[in-house]
Amino acid sequence: MACEFNVNQIIEATGGKSLSVIAKSFIGVGSDSRVQLENQIFIALRGDKFDAHEFLSQAVANGAKCLIVDKDSAVSAELISQITVILVKDTLTALQDLAKYWRQKITAKVFAITGSNGKTTTKEFAATILRSQFKVHYSRGSYNNHWGVPLTILGISRFHGVAVVEIGMNHPGEITALSKIAKPDVVLCTTVGRSHIGNFNGSIEAVAEAKEEIYLANPEAIKIFNYDNEFTLNMFERVVKLKGTEKTYVYSSFSAGSEVSLRATHLTLDGLRVVGQIGGVKGETQVPVFGRHNVANLMAASCVAIVMKMEPELIWATLSKCHSQWGRGQLVKIENGPTVIFDAYNANPDSMAITIRNTYEIPTSDDGGRKFLVLGEMLELGADTNKYHCELGQLVGDADFDGVWFFGPSYKSFEAGVKSTPFSKTLIVSESYEEPLANKLRSMLNQRDVVVMKGSRGMKLERVMHCWDPQFATTY
Structure with a gap:
């Protein structure tokens, strides 16, 4: 299950107009004509090397029941007679508008995670832990940009209790724009480092300023902070100065008083031996991931679970199920x-x-x-x-x-x-x-x-x- 729309809602959300109405209600939005699209809306996006308007017939053959296009010339008379077609000014904007509309309809608590390093792994670990208690939806791969975030939001169903959304960034203002789509209830910046630093005139301070948008663009959200990164620590201190510690959570391997504090005692190819405390409950476990840097990702994911009021004992029991994904250790x-x-x-x-x-x-x-x-x-x-x-x-x-x-x-x-x-x-x-x-x-x-x-x-x-x-x- 995923998002649910009828024709009138699509037109209301996007400002589009119908070229034909055959089916009137749909479940899910897809942008890849090569996969199964049964009863879904297919939105014809374009990129540097493709234009999905060229594959409308393939999308219909794979089960799509509605096409959203911004080139009416791409839709043949035969397609118009077979399927609902909505014409919009720009399909990418329409995708984002659909996501904003659907975000208002769902009750799932939305977590938004950004960071120079660790955001995808933290997202995967958090989803693994949360699944032990909740019905969870989360970004697949690195769906973290101007089309990946709205597709992730549109993948949330009415039955999901939690959604974990990855927010990427390679220029100022991007996180603010994506936050308007995701409207997160809880936000986290894992680290600030030199990723994409060439887009910021070589300034890590400029990278940090752009990453801080995750907190500034979502002032009412619960905020999770990494106390062990100098830039995210500075973000925490600025937030506390303005609003106090209410609705803030902290994780750290070194600082007392953190909601989560873990460290690795032994590192092998097969994994980490992790000890520490989660929500005040001490523990120790083996986690099948490579590298001490994953301790920070495990702490961040555990902090996400603490925000969802999971019992610390259950979090400890689930850590051993966290594992590496394709291309990440x-x-x-x-x-x-x-x-x-x-x-x-x-x-x-x-x-x-x-x-x-x-x-x-x-x-x-x-x-x-x-x-x-x-x-x-x-x-x-x-x-x-x-x-x-x-x-x-x-x-x-x-x-x-x-x-x-x-x-x-x-x-x-x-x-x-x-x-x-x-x-x-x-x-x-x-x-x-x-x-x-x-x-x-x-x-x-x-x-x-x-x-x-x-x-x-x-x-x-x-x-x-x-x-x-x-x-x-x-x-x-």
């Missing part, structure tokens, strides 16, 4: 080959540094296991791109891995950084992905080795995985 065993930590969904200087520290810390097998890195370019870093890649090279060189392959336009800067250190083992650099290099590195590896892959999504590091294991899923 995903553990993959290559047949007759190495173990891979595939963390290639996103990358920035902060998340790269965290990954390298985590990799350095994990133990290898006692019979000669080695550690290798496959790194892709960090995108959207602006004028400081070369500087950041040189610093990354220095960090990698000092960590003394057994082998490294970096590919991307900044390969020379990365190489210069590595060569400024005493690193003397295998170093491979290339301007782009090259399958012969992927095969070369694979030939060097054995079953005792560990390989960590990380890079920005646009670098498509899954190509390396698919080269090594053709059965590996190349989409999330």
